[in-house]
Amino acid sequence: xxHFDYVQPKTMxxxxxxxxxxxxxxxxxxxLVDLMxxxxxxxxxxxxxxxxxxxxxxxxxxxxxxxxxxMVSNAALARHAGFAQHFPMVAEALLSGASGQLRNMAxxxxxxxxxxxxxxxQEETAACNRRTPxxxxxxxxxxxxxxxxxxxxxxxxxxxxxxxxxxLAALEAQVEVRGVNGTREIPxxxxxxxxxxxxxxxxxxxxxxxxxxxxLSAAAAGFARHARYLKVRDRTSFAFAxxxxxxxxxxxxxxxxxxxxxxxxxxxxxxxxxxxxxxLVGHAPDAALFGRAAEAAMAGAEAPAHLEWKIDLAxxxxxxxxxxxxxxxxxxxxxxxxxPFGQQNGDLAHV
Amino acid sequence: xxxxxSLTLNGEARDVSIDDxxxxxxxxLRERLALPGTKKGCDRGQCGACTVLVNGxxxxxxxxxxxxxxxxxxxxxxxxxxxxxxxxxxxxxxEHDGFQCGYCTPGQIMSAVGLIAEGDxxxxxxxxxxxxxGNICRCGAYHGITLAVQEASRxxxxxxxxxxx
Ligand SMILES: Cc1cc2nc3c(=O)[nH]c(=O)nc-3n(C[C@H](O)[C@H](O)[C@H](O)COP(=O)(O)OP(=O)(O)OC[C@H]3O[C@@H](n4cnc5c(N)ncnc54)[C@H](O)[C@@H]3O)c2cc1C
Ligand code: SF4
Ligand code: FES
Ligand code: FES
Numbered sequence: 001x002x003h004f005d006y007v008q009p010k011t012m013x014x015x016x017x018x019x020x021x022x023x024x025x026x027x028x029x030x031x032l033v034d035l036m037x038x039x040x041x042x043x044x045x046x047x048x049x050x051x052x053x054x055x056x057x058x059x060x061x062x063x064x065x066x067x068x069x070x071m072v073s074n075a076a077l078a079r080h081a082g083f084a085q086h087f088p089m090v091a092e093a094l095l096s097g098a099s100g101q102l103r104n105m106a107x108x109x110x111x112x113x114x115x116x117x118x119x120x121x122q123e124e125t126a127a128c129n130r131r132t133p134x135x136x137x138x139x140x141x142x143x144x145x146x147x148x149x150x151x152x153x154x155x156x157x158x159x160x161x162x163x164x165x166x167x168l169a170a171l172e173a174q175v176e177v178r179g180v181n182g183t184r185e186i187p188x189x190x191x192x193x194x195x196x197x198x199x200x201x202x203x204x205x206x207x208x209x210x211x212x213x214x215x216l217s218a219a220a221a222g223f224a225r226h227a228r229y230l231k232v233r234d235r236t237s238f239a240f241a242x243x244x245x246x247x248x249x250x251x252x253x254x255x256x257x258x259x260x261x262x263x264x265x266x267x268x269x270x271x272x273x274x275x276x277x278x279x280l281v282g283h284a285p286d287a288a289l290f291g292r293a294a295e296a297a298m299a300g301a302e303a304p305a306h307l308e309w310k311i312d313l314a315x316x317x318x319x320x321x322x323x324x325x326x327x328x329x330x331x332x333x334x335x336x337x338x339x340p341f342g343q344q345n346g347d348l349a350h351v
Numbered sequence: 352x353x354x355x356x357s358l359t360l361n362g363e364a365r366d367v368s369i370d371d372x373x374x375x376x377x378x379x380l381r382e383r384l385a386l387p388g389t390k391k392g393c394d395r396g397q398c399g400a401c402t403v404l405v406n407g408x409x410x411x412x413x414x415x416x417x418x419x420x421x422x423x424x425x426x427x428x429x430x431x432x433x434x435x436x437x438x439x440x441x442x443x444x445x446e447h448d449g450f451q452c453g454y455c456t457p458g459q460i461m462s463a464v465g466l467i468a469e470g471d472x473x474x475x476x477x478x479x480x481x482x483x484x485g486n487i488c489r490c491g492a493y494h495g496i497t498l499a500v501q502e503a504s505r506x507x508x509x510x511x512x513x514x515x516x
Binding site: 001003004005006008026028029030033034037046048050075079098099100101102104105236237238333335336337 | 354371372373375394395396399402408409410411414415416418419421462465466469471475477478480481482483484485486
């Protein structure tokens, strides 16, 4: 690991003032410290945000919306009873990610900012435009499975690995960020950037800005009765998604009145398609309907010959997540959160 | 740079000097504080061998910068037994053959102590397996590990009830 200067500011103003180009914010460290050991990230200065007051609160507002502080741990959020009741698929996605230990350490902001798991990005000797602009991309002609099927560019075919971000995209979360020029909110859909010809630009954060909170609206909680996250992976637990989907429905008298669908692990950001969601409205839940919505969500997907199966798998993951959402949110978190295995349903939540 | 941090380490107050911000909690324990019970497997958060409790919650010591831990309470495998009395999780691992070579065992045991404190798994084997998935066992002692965690979880719940009564 390269040497760095370590600071632990006690206030937000102190944190903003300690920023300099080449610095990194530190949350739980589960991604940053790993990448620093690999030499992939070499910050001159590490600014530890864990001692700043007020970043660790979960606050429900009068209007039913919730504000989640940037330093709340992934485990604390998933286990917060009020939060899990109102936003069950977000809790399910969080609990399907990483391990019990890592979820205790990982923060909300760090999860949003985590870097791709593309193997060539993590391998210092490989060519990678995201790590070293202009170097080329060794993943493009490789057998890398964690590869984007949608929204990729000749410069980069990496995916966003986060589970948490997939339901956040479906529920239209807002990201509250702070910089020396003040505070602003970024809609989730604009937060992660597609690679284009500048894959090194990953998010809408400006230099020196940091995430201070995440917001979910009261309207987003309206999906709580029919909301699921489904994650297909190489082993039953403790693995990144091969494909994933967050599906949420609002139903009245057996008819879908509103639908949300976001796919994970298929692009450099969670993938949401308005036409796919529109197809659901006004219909009763039905396997063929969910198949058509999944097809529409994956429209334009491209894969090299050896990965064509992944397009099919992503479609089926989406259709199945919709079917699970239609059945209803389980009253208790499944033993294997977001897993296609194990007992899925049982008692349903009627919140 | 030299930085001083105060820790409560296995119940004892310790002032520690950190001369390099790159030192992880794992290296601090093993290389500088003579506590080699916490193991290094992958050094990347992927195996769980380095699991300790930080402020009562299980965490991977390999990904924690020691410099950030001023004021923290750390419990390692060395701090679990009370003299000759093993912690219920330690005793259950022995009874149920929860290991073969033993390399992953300190991490497994600390993770199980953390999982039981979290209270989500109870003695449901499927929830225990899911809750313990951050700890890899190269010898494949998973069956014994699951039985041991079940047993310890039951005994600790019974003891709590007994104490409350
Ligand atoms: C073995 C392993 C398995 C994993 N499996 C999964 C999985 O299955 N699913 C999944 O979703 N994730 C998984 N993860 C990733 C994990 O979720 C992330 O590492 C974690 O969420 C990052 O949070 P952190 O607080 O530790 O971030 P850090 O490591 O502290 O930071 C990560 C990035 O965020 C930046 N950052 C931190 N805080 C802020 C802030 N407030 N504002 C702006 N930038 C900030 C940092 O500078 C850094 O670039 C896994 C990780 C490991 C090591
Ligand atoms: S796909 Fe993107 S992250 Fe992976 S090697 Fe290519 S440029 Fe780098
Ligand atoms: S050594 Fe820390 S998880 Fe493997
Ligand atoms: S007992 Fe050998 S690695 Fe688990």
